[in-house]
Amino acid sequence: MFINLLNPVISGATSKSVTDEEAIELYLATQNTNYFNILYDRYSQKVFGKCLSLLKSESRAQDAAQEIFVKVLLNLSKFSGKSKFSTWLYSITYNFCIDMIRKNKKNIGVLVDDINAIGDEVIDEVDDAEILETNVIRLKKVLNEIPAGDKAILLMKYQDEFSIKDICGILDKSESAVKMKIKRAKAKFVKTYNSLYNDVA
Amino acid sequence: MRNSFKELEELEMQNVSMPSDAIKNGITSDIGILKFISTIVEMYFPKLADLFIGLSGGESTDKNKKPNRYPDLN
Numbered sequence: 001m002f003i004n005l006l007n008p009v010i011s012g013a014t015s016k017s018v019t020d021e022e023a024i025e026l027y028l029a030t031q032n033t034n035y036f037n038i039l040y041d042r043y044s045q046k047v048f049g050k051c052l053s054l055l056k057s058e059s060r061a062q063d064a065a066q067e068i069f070v071k072v073l074l075n076l077s078k079f080s081g082k083s084k085f086s087t088w089l090y091s092i093t094y095n096f097c098i099d100m101i102r103k104n105k106k107n108i109g110v111l112v113d114d115i116n117a118i119g120d121e122v123i124d125e126v127d128d129a130e131i132l133e134t135n136v137i138r139l140k141k142v143l144n145e146i147p148a149g150d151k152a153i154l155l156m157k158y159q160d161e162f163s164i165k166d167i168c169g170i171l172d173k174s175e176s177a178v179k180m181k182i183k184r185a186k187a188k189f190v191k192t193y194n195s196l197y198n199d200v201a
Numbered sequence: 202m203r204n205s206f207k208e209l210e211e212l213e214m215q216n217v218s219m220p221s222d223a224i225k226n227g228i229t230s231d232i233g234i235l236k237f238i239s240t241i242v243e244m245y246f247p248k249l250a251d252l253f254i255g256l257s258g259g260e261s262t263d264k265n266k267k268p269n270r271y272p273d274l275n
Contacts, residue, residue, distance in 0.1 A: 033229075044224065049210070049217045066227040073232060129202060136208045143209075158206035 020085035024076055036073055043086065044069070047093050053155070054097040054148055060104075068096050083166065090160055091170040094152050101148045126186040132158060138197060145192045150185035157182055 018026070018038055027035035047068055051061035071092060079088055131154075134142070143151045156162045156170065167178045 033232075040225065040228075045214060045217060048224070049213050052217060053213060062224060062227075066224045066231070069224070069228050070231045070235075073228065074235070132202055132204050132206065134205050136205050136212060139205045139209050140212075155206065158204065159210050 021081055024079060024085065028077055036076075039072075039085070039089075040069060043089055047089065050090065050093050050155070051097055053143075054094075054152060055100060056144070060100070064093075064096055064100055068093050071096070087160075087162065087166055090156075090162075091166065094156060094170055098149065098152055124187060125183065126190050128158075131186060131189060134193070138193065142189055142193045142196060145196065146185070146188050149181075150188050153178075153181055153185045154189060 020039060020042070023035045023038045026032070044065065048061055048065045051064040051068070052058060055061050055064060072089060079085065143154065153167065156167050162170070164175055164178055168175055171178060171181075173181070
């Protein structure tokens with residue numbers, strides 16, 4: 001099996017049996033791009049899907065996915081293995097897309113969470129179940145209506161099930177800031193839902 | 202508890218048409234360019250550094266430079 005792994009042409013069966021971490025180790029040891037291709041084949045669709053969901057443009061999502069994978073390839077040696085590879089990859093994806101939106105749009109104000117600015121704002125606590133049991137079609141519509149930063153943080157928490165610690169790392173914020181941002185995003189979600197459907201989520 | 206976010210992800214993945222070849226080719230091309238640049242830097246940077254050292258009056262560290270045949274005369 002080991003000989004087979006070092007072969008430049010990696011069979012489908014072999015690529016399935018190699019874990020993400022093994023593929024990274026083998027890539028770093030051999031610089032054989034076929035090992036990177038294993039990771040690419042596993043995650044490219046999800047990364048592209050996330051980019052498309054956040055950037056709302058196929059060509060921009062394609063550019064973003066390409067740059068994300070180049071970034072990942074160049075920084076593979078920095079992957080410490082403390083978290084899962086997928087968590088690391090998606091954190092790069094979210095950061096990249098948020099940066100791209102920041103650069104391309106003028107709605108910085110809604111993306112950059114100024115915690116001080118919301119200090120006086122009274123935000124009602126929204127139950128997770130209320131959001132998690134939303135109709136899928138309506139969920140999609142509401143997520144497309146709320147600011148990209150709020151959408152990203154809700155996707156991190158509920159779709160990718162990142163821990164608060166992971167989100168702190170991705171957004172480079174303190175735990176309390178992240179909790180506040182989640183609370184705020186949930187409140188915005190419910191408010192948008194109610195304004196769209198004049199109903200209770 | 203139901204998770205409509207997961208359901209949405211599955212739904213979106215079914216509808217995503219993956220332009221994998223375009224992205225893959227882009228990655229290969231980007232990496233190719235970076236490798237080319239790094240090779241150029243690797244090849245010429247030491248020589249450039251030597252040139253600057255030489256110009257500023259220092260001694261070149263070029264290993265390919267022929268040794269002085271009569272070192273004691275210097």
